[in-house]
Amino acid sequence: MDEETFNMMAQKRIVYQIPGMEQVKVRKDITYKTVDGYVLGMDVYYPPDVLEKATLPAIILVSGELPPEFTLRSKDTGVYVSYGELIAASGLIAVTFNHRSLEGYSKLREVGSDVDDLVAYVREHATPLNIDADRLCIWAFSSGSIYGLRTAMRGAPDYVRCIVAYYGGMSILNKAYFTYAEDEGELIREFSPVTYLREASESIAPLFIAKAGLDRPWLNESIDECVQEASARNIPITFLNH
Numbered sequence: 001m002d003e004e005t006f007n008m009m010a011q012k013r014i015v016y017q018i019p020g021m022e023q024v025k026v027r028k029d030i031t032y033k034t035v036d037g038y039v040l041g042m043d044v045y046y047p048p049d050v051l052e053k054a055t056l057p058a059i060i061l062v063s064g065e066l067p068p069e070f071t072l073r074s075k076d077t078g079v080y081v082s083y084g085e086l087i088a089a090s091g092l093i094a095v096t097f098n099h100r101s102l103e104g105y106s107k108l109r110e111v112g113s114d115v116d117d118l119v120a121y122v123r124e125h126a127t128p129l130n131i132d133a134d135r136l137c138i139w140a141f142s143s144g145s146i147y148g149l150r151t152a153m154r155g156a157p158d159y160v161r162c163i164v165a166y167y168g169g170m171s172i173l174n175k176a177y178f179t180y181a182e183d184e185g186e187l188i189r190e191f192s193p194v195t196y197l198r199e200a201s202e203s204i205a206p207l208f209i210a211k212a213g214l215d216r217p218w219l220n221e222s223i224d225e226c227v228q229e230a231s232a233r234n235i236p237i238t239f240l241n242h
Contacts, residue, residue: 020048026043027046047092055131062144084096112150112190136161141166150191153193153196167211171195
């Protein structure tokens with residue numbers, strides 16, 4: 001992907017619109033982490049009529065993967081800007097943020113730590129951000145499900161009240177599609193959301209999962225497995241097959 005292609009994609013917004021999206025308030029480029037020379041930032045979207053000391057639930061949007069130089073700019077693309085506006089116009093707070101790239105699944109721990117640190121920052125600074133630290137939703141897109149749902153499901157944190165995954169892989173355990181050494185197995189399980197469903201001994205937040213029926217086979221197989229595991233363990237789940 002070159003700069004021109006990225007810029008063209010970055011201008012595209014979501015199709016669905018509601019009144020008030022143009023009037024939302026945004027706090028931009030709040031630094032939540034500096035690591036390896038990268039300054040990682042977040043934007044926070046507020047309803048147009050939010051009161052100064054109001055405390056609202058927040059939806060944290062976890063972006064998927066682009067080439068490394070573009071992943072670090074994901075929060076400023078049209079899709080995440082317009083989702084932030086849509087959520088805020090609906091009466092909630094939205095948080096978008098930049099994180100490092102997976103670089104071909106070779107940086108799982110690094111990206112996972114970015115998501116962990118973003119959530120920790122939001123909770124630690126909840127009061128000045130007007131966010132209810134105990135009412136968060138994690139909404140992951142595409143490959144963002146690999147690292148976003150890890151943060152949302154691991155240990156079943158009670159402050160995560162719901163989890164959304166749009167067209168995202170739920171496992172990288174299938175060796176028909178992914179190659180990894182035996183000594184990497186624990187890492188691969190950690191970043192496969194289906195692991196937390198199989199081993200669920202605590203209450204995982206309700207799930208909303210969307211699947212595109214003609215998407216890549218490995219991705220859809222992992223989603224089907226996730227839905228089956230959640231159903232077998234009576235974890236609340238809403239599933240849409242587009």
